[in-house]
Amino acid sequence: MNLSIIIPLLNEQESLPELHSWIVKVMKENNYSYEILFIDDGSTDDSWNTIENLSKENSCVKGIRFLRNFGKSQALHAGFAKAQGDVIITMDADLQDSPDEIPGLFKMVTEENFDLVSGWKKKRYDHVVTKNLPSKLFNWAARKTSGVYLNDFNCGLKAYKNVVIKNIEVSGEMHRYIPVLAKNAGFGKIGEKVVIHQARKYGESKFGMSRFVNGFLDLITxxxxxxxxxxxxxxxxxxxxxxxxxxxxxxxxxxxxxLIKLYSGFDTILVTSNPLFYIALTSMIIGTQLFLAGFLGEIILRTKNNEERYKIASEINLQ
Known part of the structure; x- marks a missing residue:
């Protein structure tokens, strides 16, 4: 079986050579046939040149570079579209995900027949307030809302069958909820594996409060x-x-x-003076608008075209 390792990245030039060497070491030790897809999400440092140099050293290295930063979900979407492996591994480029976990994830997909296996960073080295607590809140809300009972939806280290990634649409910032997308697409065997979490070695975290808010909005969506x-x-x-x-x-x-007041002879108040008149009028107007929203939603659903959500500037070893 072939492995596709998809690595979205933004300004991670220092981590890439070490990550590449580590992955190659694991691939050789396990005699895997593989490809590594680096998805450069609009980096402003020397990440793309680093990927180009790695591709010259190793023909299994492939790359996609976006014209600008479009987001991790779009990067994963581009990688999923190009991946050719029977099993797909996604991981972050910051060395916080250990390539040594790949064989265990691979076996759960190939031998235990899981459709998707999500990593669980049970022991984390992130900042408690800015990342750990928001992640716990995200995970609790995602479990309650989706019915997919994973401990760590946010973990970038995941393994998939090829058929899964070819049948889900990852947009917005939905990468956090790929297990939910897979479940909604009909892939019910979703597992979880405790994985090692390592402290960031180079650069700074890309996590911010905007991602915290956007994550909850995407969960509602x-x-x-x-x-x-x-x-x-x-x-x-x-x-x-x-x-x-x-x-x-x-x-x-x-x-x-x-009518009661008319027949009793006490009708001296105009209908428009009754607050219920405005409640009735407002309710009917809102009801009409909701019906129109439903009709428009049905029309859009039947006529929508798939829009291009990102622009690719360059590719390496891809046809």
Missing amino acids: IWFLSRYGKRPMHLFGAAGVLMFIIGFLATGFIITIK
């Missing part, structure tokens, strides 16, 4: 898409019906009160 992505009218239509019911009940109550 993936929850919505997993339940209503193929049938948006079911959500918006149901909400629209609820608003119409509220509006009709309020209208019925207003009419009833109006």
